[in-house]
Amino acid sequence: MKVAFQGEKGAYSEEAILKHWGSEAEPVPKPNLKDVFEAVENKKIRLGLVPVENSIQGSIVRTYDLLNTCKIMIIGETILRINHCLIANPGVKKSEIRKVYSHPQALAQSSKYIERHNFDPITTYDTAGSVKIIKENGTLNTAAIASARAAKVYNMNILERGIENNKKNYTRFFIIGHDELEYTGNDKTTLVFSVEKGKNTVLDAFNILSKKGVNITKIQARPFVGKPWEYLFFLDVIGHKSEKPIYNALKELESVTFKIRVLGSYPITQI
């Protein structure tokens, strides 16, 4: 079963795929998030796995923008503990390292370690891609920050594990596809809507959810492009869209919102 992800082989997204499905899944790397969404939208690949939020850095807003514009459904979520490693060419000692390559988010998440060791941080497009770069260049004074898996994939050496500032570092991913999932009794629903300025406010929508007893676990606002300071609101709520509180809330929400769409109901994953 092919699953598209953004990044190079050894990326955290690939690790999340293997953790979620094991050897059943065949991860397919794509250069950027849009390629992942398009591969799934055009049914070239059945499933995709995309990062939606990190517990330190927050939402991956590009994912939200693509959730809104692409014809796909969210069919699941999965969570991965992010454990950054300092990775170098075999034979290189930690004392020889002067520069570290990684994705800006991984550099930011390891900033204290980088400062303490006086490394010069260099921004790249990808964590695993950084390992690939220092391998291909054979550089000896440079390390990469990436997952233990990336070190293994490229036969590189781990100089130190767990170099992230904060150990409560998790990334949550959405699994995207086309199926409508049945009620399991432990589900979450993601929806998106906008409100017409001057007519309704987002508080009207929240009032409805509150009255129906629907709980929100995540709110993400994104710009309504072309209407400055108006927004699309993405909500994660507890329950399946077929369950009465959500079903009734969705019906009422139609009267105070527009462009409302359920992006999917899917089983809840805990950390």
Added chain:
Amino acid sequence: MKVAFQGEKGAYSEEAILKHWGSEAEPVPKPNLKDVFEAVENKKIRLGLVPVENSIQGSIVRTYDLLNTCKIMIIGETILRINHCLIANPGVKKSEIRKVYSHPQALAQSSKYIERHNFDPITTYDTAGSVKIIKENGTLNTAAIASARAAKVYNMNILERGIENNKKNYTRFFIIGHDELEYTGNDKTTLVFSVEKGKNTVLDAFNILSKKGVNITKIQARPFVGKPWEYLFFLDVIGHKSEKPIYNALKELESVTFKIRVLGSYPITQI
């Protein structure tokens, strides 16, 4: 009157300072947002101007994180129309351009123009900084994307104006300082709070605002670092914190939230 901003001379933030105060202000460039906040927090510089959201790209989340951690007040807002220009060394023709340098946000905002001309986009740290780079290097096949002001500051040539994908491209800035501003009759208040998981939900907070007739114009959630999938909620609401609806709502909010703080009440600016 000195006002700190992030970026090089000629940055959009500098333009926003000059638009807001005219010749009264002396803009002081700082390498990054944290330096701007620290200069104001430590009272080395009285005021700072920081980007908070763009009408296409969304929130500048780094600004939100610093608003939470720094001891400063929001004392105003100002809005700038973003008009990107293609800028090159004097004598260079548009047909000679192969590469364009700019900040990732400016490249993304001009992506259609870049694709149409088959330019190779190169990411840099700053829009005005890109103009500086191509000037210093004297490169002839490379242009920068930045403001008309940046071209003027560095004595460079504008090859084309208004190359942004969407003309409704505005950036909203906060003015940060230490003053508590008086009620003007046309104010906005920005506040931040969290809710205790298992005890309250963010809907309890929204219910209070709704009952008191307080209108929300912006919601931004940021991770509560150390508590995965819990959040700090930043709200912009209409009114001054001394006005009855907000004053009463704030008192009631204390019972359903924690870490609640008013970041400032300030006069509203329209586009």
